[in-house]
Amino acid sequence: AKAEGRGSLRVFTPRMEREVVRRRDVELELKRALTTGELAVYYQPQFSNDGDVVVGFEALVRWLHPVQGLISPGEFIPIAEQSGLITELDMWVLRRVCEQARDWGDVKIAVNLSPVDFRMGNLADTVRRILHETGFPAERLEIEITENLLFGNQPEAFASLSALRNMGIRIALDDFGSGYSSLGYIRRFRVDTIKIDRSFIQNIGHTEDAAAIIDCVVRLARALAITVTAEGVETREQLRYLQSVGCHYVQGFLLAAPVPLSGVDRYLERVARG
Ligand code: C2E
Numbered sequence: 001a002k003a004e005g006r007g008s009l010r011v012f013t014p015r016m017e018r019e020v021v022r023r024r025d026v027e028l029e030l031k032r033a034l035t036t037g038e039l040a041v042y043y044q045p046q047f048s049n050d051g052d053v054v055v056g057f058e059a060l061v062r063w064l065h066p067v068q069g070l071i072s073p074g075e076f077i078p079i080a081e082q083s084g085l086i087t088e089l090d091m092w093v094l095r096r097v098c099e100q101a102r103d104w105g106d107v108k109i110a111v112n113l114s115p116v117d118f119r120m121g122n123l124a125d126t127v128r129r130i131l132h133e134t135g136f137p138a139e140r141l142e143i144e145i146t147e148n149l150l151f152g153n154q155p156e157a158f159a160s161l162s163a164l165r166n167m168g169i170r171i172a173l174d175d176f177g178s179g180y181s182s183l184g185y186i187r188r189f190r191v192d193t194i195k196i197d198r199s200f201i202q203n204i205g206h207t208e209d210a211a212a213i214i215d216c217v218v219r220l221a222r223a224l225a226i227t228v229t230a231e232g233v234e235t236r237e238q239l240r241y242l243q244s245v246g247c248h249y250v251q252g253f254l255l256a257a258p259v260p261l262s263g264v265d266r267y268l269e270r271v272a273r274g
């Protein structure tokens with residue numbers, strides 16, 4: 001890496017070659033996995049800020065590889081995005097969620113979509129068809145997007161976003177604060193929820209900045225009637241602070257890790273009835 005200074009010749013090293021081969025292997029294997037039942041959806045509960053009531057779940061894809069075991073999405077999502085497999089994968093996840101979570105009661109399910117999915121002109125039609133075919137109510141679906149999507153600023157992405165909203169689907173802005181988006185964007189794109197990035201939550205009690213920023217974001221969001229979810233909550237101290245500033249919802253290992261379908265029941269007992 002030392003030799004890769006500015007202006008220097010880039011050499012295709014054995015390490016890079018191995019990386020290319022690995023990527024191609026993962027791509028081929030992922031293509032197969034989409035049809036062989038190696039993918040699964042895990043669900044991470046989201047709670048009211050007292051940690052008592054389950055208000056929703058975030059769907060997170062898992063790859064149970066026959067040889068390599070559990071592969072993390074952090075590893076294969078970027079490869080899926082580059083190879084164009086991501087949209088097929090995301091639509092598979094969405095359909096699965098709609099089938100599995102349809103009868104869970106008054107609880108919303110958040111699904112992650114890649115900015116790449118929005119390049120497909122008819123994203124909203126595809127989502128509508130999946131909801132229709134599975135009978136899953138649009139009002140219980142939340143779609144998580146990232147700041148890059150808003151930044152790309154492509155007109156077709158904006159059109160898809162509006163179409164999804166008009167169907168009654170909620171839009172959440174993921175990893176808020178990790179990029180460059182501002183509350184101005186949030187107003188313009190009319191997101192319903194912002195998810196404060198884990199890095200801020202983890203710095204509560206360590207840097208005064210993090211606490212001050214969270215406080216400020218929650219106030220502004222509340223003034224705009226936007227819901228705030230804190231993600232990556234791992235300690236009681238973090239939870240107490242988030243309560244004190246009025247953050248609506250919390251998600252993180254302190255309260256619950258992502259669980260497979262078989263682990264969802266005990267959380268469904270904590271969904272508000274009425
Ligand atoms: P994300 O959307 O920010 O999801 C939150 C990640 O944080 C998840 O990692 C979750 O397991 C992890 N997490 C939850 N609570 C805690 C905590 O208290 N502490 C820490 N340290 N981590 C926590 P996961 O499941 O490995 O997913 C990684 C990323 O992969 C996700 O980040 C998301 O960007 C992407 N991803 C996952 N599933 C999908 C999918 O179906 N489609 C797309 N396009 N992306 C997905």
Ligand code: CA
Nearest residue numbers: 058112144174
């Ligand atoms: Ca997410």
Ligand code: CA
Nearest residue numbers: 174175195231
């Ligand atoms: Ca996130």
Ligand code: CA
Nearest residue numbers: 112146174175
């Ligand atoms: Ca993320």
